[in-house]
Amino acid sequence: MNEFKGQTLSWQIVNGAIELALHRDPCNEIGSLTLEELEEFASALPALTNEAQALIIHSTLKAGFSAGADLRELFERGQQMEKAAALRGVREFLARIHAVMNALDAAPLTTIAAVHGVTFGGGFELALVCDIIIADRMARFCFPELRLGLIPGFGGIPRLKRDLGNAVVRDLLLTGRSFNVMKAQQIGLVSQIAAEGEALRVARATASQVGKFDRRTAATAKQFVKPIPYDELKREIDIFCDLYSRPAVEEGLRKFVENEGVQPYLP
Amino acid sequence: MPAPTIDHTLDEILNLAAAHFKVPREKLTPDDDFFKTLGIDSLQALDLLTRLEHHFRIELPDYELQGVSDFRTLANRIQARL
Numbered sequence: 001m002n003e004f005k006g007q008t009l010s011w012q013i014v015n016g017a018i019e020l021a022l023h024r025d026p027c028n029e030i031g032s033l034t035l036e037e038l039e040e041f042a043s044a045l046p047a048l049t050n051e052a053q054a055l056i057i058h059s060t061l062k063a064g065f066s067a068g069a070d071l072r073e074l075f076e077r078g079q080q081m082e083k084a085a086a087l088r089g090v091r092e093f094l095a096r097i098h099a100v101m102n103a104l105d106a107a108p109l110t111t112i113a114a115v116h117g118v119t120f121g122g123g124f125e126l127a128l129v130c131d132i133i134i135a136d137r138m139a140r141f142c143f144p145e146l147r148l149g150l151i152p153g154f155g156g157i158p159r160l161k162r163d164l165g166n167a168v169v170r171d172l173l174l175t176g177r178s179f180n181v182m183k184a185q186q187i188g189l190v191s192q193i194a195a196e197g198e199a200l201r202v203a204r205a206t207a208s209q210v211g212k213f214d215r216r217t218a219a220t221a222k223q224f225v226k227p228i229p230y231d232e233l234k235r236e237i238d239i240f241c242d243l244y245s246r247p248a249v250e251e252g253l254r255k256f257v258e259n260e261g262v263q264p265y266l267p
Numbered sequence: 268m269p270a271p272t273i274d275h276t277l278d279e280i281l282n283l284a285a286a287h288f289k290v291p292r293e294k295l296t297p298d299d300d301f302f303k304t305l306g307i308d309s310l311q312a313l314d315l316l317t318r319l320e321h322h323f324r325i326e327l328p329d330y331e332l333q334g335v336s337d338f339r340t341l342a343n344r345i346q347a348r349l
Contacts, residue, residue: 064310118313142329175328177329178328179328180320182320
């Protein structure tokens with residue numbers, strides 16, 4: 001399926017690059033529907049890979065790339081079922097999203113995240129599976145999960161550890177602070193900074209460049225320099241589930257969901 | 268080069284906020300609640316924070332803005348990083 005238009009995301013091949021566009025209001029929160037459509041994309045990816053040399057993931061929404069997991073859905077599902085069933089549901093969701101993220105991470109083509117605005121939590125984790133992150137000047141990154149009594153659950157810590165120094169990882173994780181593109185480039189997370197509104201254009205130019213190289217060589221080089229930390233990823237799911245069982249998490253989620261103030265995205 | 272004065276910093280914040288959020292500059296005063304005066308939510312506040320970080324070439328962790336909603340306190344937080 002070379003083209004798909006879903007409720008939360010769409011994809012098409014443009015000039016030899018697969019463009020996966022996220023478009024779920026308000027800011028591409030990743031819940032069960034997004035997961036289903038990401039799974040469809042992952043299933044289609046082997047066939048798409050034969051037709052393209054690069055993958056670009058971007059958002060069409062003004063607010064940003066993605067605000068991360070759909071915390072409202074996580075909270076409401078937790079309220080609708082007894083605790084053991086809710087925990088099983090969370091573990092199953094995480095296993096499925098990890099399968100998608102791992103497929104994207106291992107894809108034998110060069111992958112580019114073109115991010116802008118809010119790139120938080122699960123959205124940040126989606127960007128981290130990509131080989132190259134190109135960021136709009138106004139992009140902002142954050143792992144806010146500790147504010148909820150959780151850790152990132154979509155593979156964030158193992159992939160951040162793969163790419164960055166451990167001291168930086170500790171700072172970002174343990175403070176839960178957000179940071180801008182200058183910081184992101186300084187720590188080695190972002191490859192290129194684009195002017196406001198230009199990340200997708202810059203990503204397309206980069207996709208065109210990587211398309212000049214032999215596909216098999218590029219895929220081999222990627223496999224060599226970007227090992228996937230499968231053991232740590234599995235451990236992350238276990239830790240997340242252990243933490244999720246605690247009452248503090250339910251309270252943290254409730255506080256976020258029921259917050260009617262203007263500052264839910266500020267600490 | 269000496270750091271700008273707090274009044275200068277405050278003035279630059281008000282100018283930037285007025286220009287970006289398209290609010291007449293004369294309608295903004297240092298003690299305004301910027302969420303109300305600019306009509307912004309937390310995502311837009313993060314956008315403002317990013318613009319201010321770029322403008323002043325500083326890094327201002329968002330936890331330093333916890334509970335901050337007026338321009339004068341915001342200017343003080345920024346001044347401490349210059």
